Amino acid sequence: MTKADIVNEIAKNTGIDKATVLATVEAFMETVKDSLSKNQNVYLRGFGSFIVKHRAEKTARNISKNTTIIIPAHNIPSFKPAKTFMSQVKK
Secondary structure, three states, rough: OOOOHHHHHHHHHHHHHHHHHHHHHHHHHHHHHHHHHHHOOOOEEEEEEEEEEEOOOOOEEEEOOOEEEOOOOOEEEEEOHHHHHHHHHOO
């Protein structure tokens, strides 16, 4: 399902015009991205959590050049679904 599909589905179910729904969806995604970039987690009860995970510095190998490289410590965004969400998907 794409963002356009989500906007169409919400517009059809609520009767709100697509432009307003698109602006709302875009604002939601921008808010989540801004929060995660500030290391603030986003919790949506019954749906899941958008969290920031920290990855420590590690040494990796470039097999083709037979060299080692150091991957610096960094943060990555992650999504952890709620238990009710997981049980609904499993059915």
